[in-house]
Amino acid sequence: MGPKFSTRLALGMIACFAPLSASAAFVSPTSWSRGIGGTTYQEWDVFSTNSGATPDVGNVNGNGTASLTETVSGSFITSGGNIYHAGAASSFTVTTPEADVTAPAPDHNVTAIVQIRSQGTELDYSSVLLNGIAAVDTAELGRIALGGFGGELVDSWFLFNIPYAAFGDGIPGVEDLTLTFNATGAHMSLDRLSIDTAIQPFGFYAEPNPVPEPASLALLGLGAITMLTRRRA
Ligand SMILES: [Ca+2]
Ligand SMILES: [Ca+2]
Incomplete structure (x- = not known):
């Protein structure tokens, strides 16, 4: 005692x-409601492929369908539907179609929220970029210790401000927003991922942490x- x-x-x-x-x-975003005009929402949980995976939980995007690919060869889908690499730091590219709005002026900016759930080896948090741009705010939503050699399950949140100049080209149509990130080492399991975007003509949404x-x-x-x-x- x-x-x-x-x-x-x-x-x-x-x-x-x-x-x-x-x-x-x-x-969910607090600055806008999912499904309203100018917004997109896509979420993956159970992956059936590590190349060109389309969202299975939520898919609301009038510009097209988002796609997720693991770009280091050798990763595989676990029995639980996650993307796991036993021998290398896995690396991911996710493309999300976004409206290229050019009228009345080419000044439509994109606010994006990305959420990633990993297991085992953690993300390289500094590697998470959208169109090559780092997040303006981040948060850790949760962390759960897994048994045995499982490491931890971590939910992380990233807020991005993407100016028109970083995705539009002045030609009306659809442009991809490209999210890239990688693990810090082998044995990361990508469990879940979501992307919300909202486009508006002037400035960014002030999404709170x-x-x-x-x-x-x-x-x-x-x-x-x-x-x-x-x-x-
Ligand atoms: Ca364009
Ligand atoms: Ca999952």
């Missing part, structure tokens, strides 16, 4: 809190530990 017991209790308390964030899942400030979360955890330690002392 004594301090050791308090520490164990505090750790238990943290474990009790953990499911709060661990149960977090993908979120879906996760509370890390500082306030840390304070909450620290407060719980201090409280418990005092009680037991």
Whole structure:
């Protein structure tokens, strides 16, 4: 008993809190409703191919159909329908058709939200680019420890601002938004992915970060530990 017991209790308390964030899942945009004009939504969960996979959970895109391909050879589909590579850092390209709106002026900008669920080896978070542009905001929606050598399941969120100059060419029609990302090493399993886009003529949507400030979360955890330690002392 004594301090050791308090520490164990505090750790238990943290474990009790953990499911709060661990149960977090993908979120819907708050700045626009899925399905309204100028927006697209596509989501994959059970992959049947690692080359040219089309969305199976959600597919609302008036410009065409999005497509996901693993570009390092040797990856395969797991029994659970994820894309896994045992021998190399897998690398992905996802193309999403977007309207190239040129009237009244070629100044339509795209706000995009990308969410990725990985298992095992994690994403190289700095590698996640849309049309070569890095995210303007990111969040970790959830993290769950998997048993054995499974590592962790991680849900991550990325917000992109893509100016017209980075995807339009002045010719009316459809242009691809190209998402690229890779794993930090072998043994990443791509479990789930979603892309929401919204185009508008002037500026970007101010989509809020879906996760509370890390500082306030840390304070909450620290407060719980201090409280418990005092009680037991
Ligand atoms: Ca065009
Ligand atoms: Ca899956």
